[in-house]
Amino acid sequence: MRVFETQAEAKSAAIGLLARREHSRKELRDKLSARCEAVDLDSVLDELESKGYQSxxxxxxxxxxxxxxxxxxxxxxxxxxxxxxxxxxxxxxxxxxxxxDWFELAADLYARKYRTVLDAADYKEKGKRMRFMSQRGFNAAQINYAIEAASEHE
CATH class of the missing domain: 1.10.10 (Arc Repressor Mutant, subunit A)
Incomplete structure (x- = not known):
């Protein structure tokens, strides 16, 4: 692993990372800190931010x-x-x-994932579907909306 000894090398490496995709300041710090022990990383990141490379x-x-x-x-x-x-x-x-619209996003995801209508008496399947939606980051109201919207379309 190459260690960066100057600010110019650290800046170049950071710009290379930013060229691939956007990074948060913390991400850049985490990726560069192990390789920039002798460099003031804050000043490099401040410069990148002031020039608009990182936002x-x-x-x-x-x-x-x-x-x-x-x-x-x-x-x-x-x-x-x-x-x-x-x-x-x-x-x-x-x-x-x-x-x-998080409710519509939840309904869209649910409809794409589950093609079959949920049987109201099948609590095990409902729990499984609700856990899936919850793991994707939707709250209970959004999940219930998605389930109801799917059952109305059928």
Whole structure:
């Protein structure tokens, strides 16, 4: 593993990572810190942010679009963003700007995953389906809406 000894090398490595995809500041710090022991990583990251190469705002918007496209819910996406070091206020404003109908997203995912109508007496299957939706990051109200919407279409 190559160690970066100058700020220029660390900056170059960070730009290389950012060229592949958006990264949060924390992600870049985590990826570069083991290889930049003699470099002031904060100043490198500050410079990248001031020049517009790295933006937590842009990362958050991109991440939300990607995860929504994968059929993930608000709870899971918020948790992952927090783990990646994104501020709670930034997360909240990004979700507000995205203007996503979580109920319709849940209904769409449910309809794609489960083609058969749920038998109301089959509690084991209902529990299984609810756990799947919950693991994808949807709350109980969204899950119930999705199940009811699917049963109405049949």
């Amino acid at each position: 937590d705002q842009r990362f958050t918007e991109s991440f939300i679009r990607m995860r929504v496209g994968q059929g993930q819910g608000l709870i899971k996406i918020r948790f992952e963003l927090q783990r990646k070091g994104i501020d709670s206020e930034l997360i909240a404003s990004a979700f507000e700007e995205a203007d996503i």
